[in-house]
Amino acid sequence: MPATVPLKPLAQQSIVITGASSGIGLATARLAARRGARVVLAARNEGALREACDQIRRQGGRAEYVVADVADLAQVEAIAAKAQEAFGGFDSWVNDAAVTIYGRVADVPVEDHRRLFDVNYFGVVHGSLVALRTLRQRGGALINVGSVLSDRALNLQGAYSASKHAVKGITDALRVELEAEGAPVSVTLIKPSSIDTPHVEHARNLLGAEGLRVPPPAYDPRLAARAILFACEHPRRELVVGFGGYVIALMGQVAPRLTDLAMGAVGRAGPTAEVRQPPERRDNLYAPREDGAERSLSRPIEPVRQTSMFLEAQMHPVATVAAVVGLGALVLGAATARGLADGRGAATGPRGDGARPAWRAAERPGRGGIRRRASRIFA
Template sequence: GWETSFGKTLKNNGSSAIWVRADVGREEDVKHIAATAIKTFGGFDTWVNNAGVSIFGEAMDVSIEDMKRMYDTNFWGAVYGTRLAVQHYKSRGVPGAVINIGSLFGDRGTVIQSTYASSKFALHGFTESIRMELEKEHAPVSITLVHPGRIDTPYNEHACSYLKKQPAHYMSMIYPPQAVAEAILFAAEHPKRDMYVGSQAKMVAVLGRFLPRFMDKLMELTMYRTQHSDRPSKSKADSALYHPGYGLHERGTNKGWMRRNSYYVKMSKYPLASAAIAAFVGAALWAAVSARQKD
C-alpha cells in the first residue's frame, strides 16, 4: 500500500516513519496519533496541524450539518492536536514546536468559501491566544501560524462543492506544496510567530487590514471567477468532507500561474540578508535616478 511504499522511501533515505489511520475530528483518534508516536519514537518535538478540507458554496446554501463537519476537521482537529502537544512538552519539560496551518482566508474572508474562511479565522484566533498564554507562563513551546496562499494540492478535488463547476484555484498565482513544507521545516527548527507562504498571502492580509472596503470590492469582482474550473462539479458526496479523499496525490488540478517556489518564504528565513539586499537595491535605484536628473 501507499503507506508501506512511502515508509520504504523514507527508510532508504535514512529516516523512519510510522503511519496512523485517524480522523482528526475525533479527539480519541488524535490521542492515538500522539500515543503511537510516543510508543514508537519515545516522544516528539514537533507537531503540525495540517489536516483541512473546504466547502465551496455561498453561505446561505451550505447546510449547517456540513459546516459543523468541516469545523470538526479544520478547527477542532487543530485544537485537539495543539493541546496534546503542549501537554506532552510541558509534562517532559523539554522544548517543542506546534505549527498550525492557517490560510490567507483566515486573515481575510472571501466569497464562496465562507465556511472555510471562518474556520481558519477561528484557528488563527485560537493560535494567537494560546501562544500568549504559553509565553506568559514561560512554557517551553513555540507556536507558529503558517499562512499559505493558493497552493497546488488536491484541496480543490477533495472539497465539498455546492457549485455547478468544479472548485479550483483558477487564473491566479499558485504555489507548490514544497513551499509550505519549507516554511514548516524552518519553523520547526527556528521558532517563528508567523510564516507567510507567498507574497500573495501577505498582500491579502495587509490590504484586508488597511483597505477593507477596497478588498471587499476586489474579491467580489475576482473571486467568483477564480475559484472554479470549466468542468462540471462532482457531487457533494464525492468529497473528503465525511471520508478520505481519493488518490493520495500531492498536486491538484488547478490552472494558473504556477510558481516554482516562494521567494517570500526564503526571505522570511533570512530577514537581515533580505533587508540588506532591499536596501542595496533601493540605494542603487536612488543613485541611478539622481544621476539621470543631473544629466
C-alpha cells in the same frame, strides 16, 4: 512565546504531521525526512500513508504512520502514543489536516458546517492539547497551519474561511498562555496563500461547476513545507507563504469596502473548468478519497511559483535587508558610472547643438517599468 525557546536541529527531531497523506502535509513529511528528521504521518487514508512511509524508508528515512481522523480526540491521542512508541516522543507537532467546501454560506447544510469545523478547528484543538502534554515538559514547537483566509474571508468559501479565523484565534491564545506560564514551547501560525495541492480537488462542491481553482498566483506546496520546517527550528509567531495572499489581507485592513468588491469579483470568477475534480478524489469531507499527491492533477493556467522572496524575507530578515541594500548600492553605482560616462561623451563629442545628453534622458525611467520590476520583488 519566550524568545529563548530552545529548538533542536531538524536532524535531531521527531515530528508529528497531521494531514500528511497529500498536499502540504505530504510535502512536509518528505522534506523533513530528507533532512534527517523522524516523522509520524497521520491522516485518514491508510493506503496513501503506507505508500508515503515506504517511499521515505526506501530513501533512507525513518517514518511511521497512524490512521486517524483529527475530529476524534481519541484518535489524535493514538498519534501521540505511536510517536512515543516509535521514537520516544516528538519535538514538533504540525496540525495541517483540513477539508473545504465551495458554496454560498446559505447553501451549506448546517451538518456540513459542523463537520468542517470538527476537522479544521477542533482537529487543531485536539492536536494542540495532546501535543502540549508532551511539549510543556520536553520543549519544542507547535505549528498550526492556518491560511491567509485567517485574516480575510473569501466568499464561496465562507465555512473554510471562518474555520481558519478560528485557527488563528486559538493559536494566538495558546501562544499568550504558554508564554505567561514560561513553557518552553514555540507556537507558530503558518498562513499559506493559494497553494497548488489536491485540496481543491478534495473539496465538497456545492456550486454546480465542473471545476474549481484557487485564486492566482498559486505556489508550490514545498514552499509551505519549507516554512513549516523552518518554524520547527526557529521560533516565529507567523509565516506567510506567498506575497499574493498577504496583499489581500493588507487590502482588507486598508480598504475593506474596496476589498469586498474585489473579493466578490474573484469569487464569481473562481469556479471554472480550469481545475477538474477527478471523481476518485472528489469530496473527502466525511470520508477519505484518493490521496498520495503533493500537487493537483490539473495545473492552473498560470505557472506555479517555486520561490517566494516574501517568505525568504520573513525567515531571514537580516540577510534579506543586507542583500537588498547591497543590490541597491551596486545598481546605483553602475547607474552613476554610466551616467558620468555618458555625460563625458556628450560634453566632448562633436555635437554642439544643445541636444539633451543621453544621461539626462536616462534619469527617469518609465514608471511602468519601475512598477513591473517592483511587482516581482516579493513574489
